[in-house]
Amino acid sequence: MIIKNYMSSECLTLKPNSTLAQARELMETRRVRQLPVVDAENRLVGILSKRDIYAASVSVLSKNYEREKKLIESHISVEEIMTRDVRTVSPNDDLASAALTLQEMRVGALPVVEDGKLIGIISNTDFLGIAVMLLEK
Template identity: 25%
Template structure:
């Protein structure tokens, strides 16, 4: 089975200059977990849920063995939790204003529409990615995801 038989042809894309919060909204509305980033007709990156989630990770202080006193239990621990919550809230606010170009993966894996889906599956497993852009003559013609491959295999099993 060829990639062209199972790929999504109407690809939802964004631009490097698009704000992250707008792309988050788009991904949520379209129920997708990643999309190609294009500059004109050229694919310049890929942005995924994982890229966005990395923006929200608040570095934790180093963990050392610490036995709080009763006073610390009443005062310091809740205060630390409040501080961590405020850092997370600030991270979310800061993340929304960034441009996609600052968080996207620039090394985009691609495949041809004429390749077999086995090649696509192999590339996804090897590179630990969930999707590949499909390029023909350097132009974006589709995207293929793990879900597309599974559905393609399921459909061919019934024929």
């Protein structure tokens, strides 16, 4: 089993200069937890997770939480907090190896890169779907 047969090729992305507010909105409306960050040539330059946004956000205990959150998230760019050293996989990599990498690294997704360009993503959700498919056989 190889990654290209199970990855999500319809991959939402961000640009490095996108704001955290834009990232949060995209994650909430499209119900994803991580977004690859690509440059103008679609080369992967980082990845942003909901966890990254929460870590950079104001505390919910703040007296003016909503106002401060909007202010901070509209002024911080994705490139300021994204993870830059991203572990990637290629479309012909073994699926089991990718699953082990996700588990060992404790991350939710691995970008799929070919010839230096982002072509998809494989996530915990994809692996859950694979598990369901195998269990139903």
